[in-house]
Amino acid sequence: MAPNATRRSERSHRAILEAALELVAEVGYPKLTIEAIAARAGVGKQTIYRWWPSRAAVLLDAFVDLGERAAGEEPYVIPDTGDLEADLRGVLRATVDELLSPAYDLPYRALAAEGIVNPEIAAEFVRRVLEPSAQRYVERLRAAQRAGQLAADLDPRIAVELMTGPITARWLLRTLPLTHAYADAVVGMALRGLSPR
Known part of the structure; x- marks a missing residue:
């Protein structure tokens, strides 16, 4: 044969x-x-x-x-328990754990560095890695808007960047510790600014 x-x-x-x-x-x-x-x-x-x-x-x-392979068969969805802050803390803590894991940290850093000088890799990285993750946050934040937990006029995509940007910056620079407590503080501060007036 x-x-x-x-x-x-x-x-x-x-x-x-x-x-x-x-x-x-x-x-x-x-x-x-x-x-x-x-x-x-x-x-x-x-x-x-x-x-x-x-x-x-x-x-x-x-x-x-x-x-x-880590995600498995089911596409990941940010939980909606009704407690937006707890849901976002959970997902940002998981992000911190992933960024600090050697399995993710080293290739992620390499791709981030390559993306600075290689626009094609940068565009593919955004399309295949960053944007799908951002869209999961956007969907969760839109659900929170519909539930009256967030200001109706906020842009969910910008709100995502308010939360994920500081985590990414601290990870990239390695000058200050990246911890669950920091992720919790980022979520708390962001939500204070995003809540209905």
């Missing part, structure tokens, strides 16, 4: 994604190369270039795949 080419391609694809994540953790993004990814994955460089144009594109796919 002939080997199944599709299954072999899937195995190679998975090995390449895993190799990219392993190597960025081990050697850092500046030393990550297509050659190293190919060697770790046990494939030829031409296999990688057939699917991706650059190491950044491989890493982005690997990072998105990591998030999808």
Whole structure:
């Protein structure tokens, strides 16, 4: 019986994604190369270039795949328990935990840095990672507006940035601790400004 080419391609694809994540953790993004990814994955460089144009594109796919595997089958929705502050605290605390996890921290930083000099990777990162997450917040905030918990005239997209921006800035700069207590304070302060007058 002939080997199944599709299954072999899937195995190679998975090995390449895993190799990219392993190597960025081990050697850092500046030393990550297509050659190293190919060697770790046990494939030829031409296999990688057939699917991706650059190491950044491989890493982005690997990072998105990591998030999808962690999320499982069901798409994540921010809970709506009726207590907006508790719901937002819960999701921002989970974000803090994710950002501080080495599995996410190192590839996320690498992609953030690459996005500064590579507009295509930046646009793809926003489209595939940041925007889906922001839309989950927007949906939860719109539900809170309908329930009268937030000012009717606020822009939910800007409100999301009021909460996630400080968390991201503190994570990127590493100058001050990023903690659950900080996430709780950000939510509390943001909601004071966003509540109906």
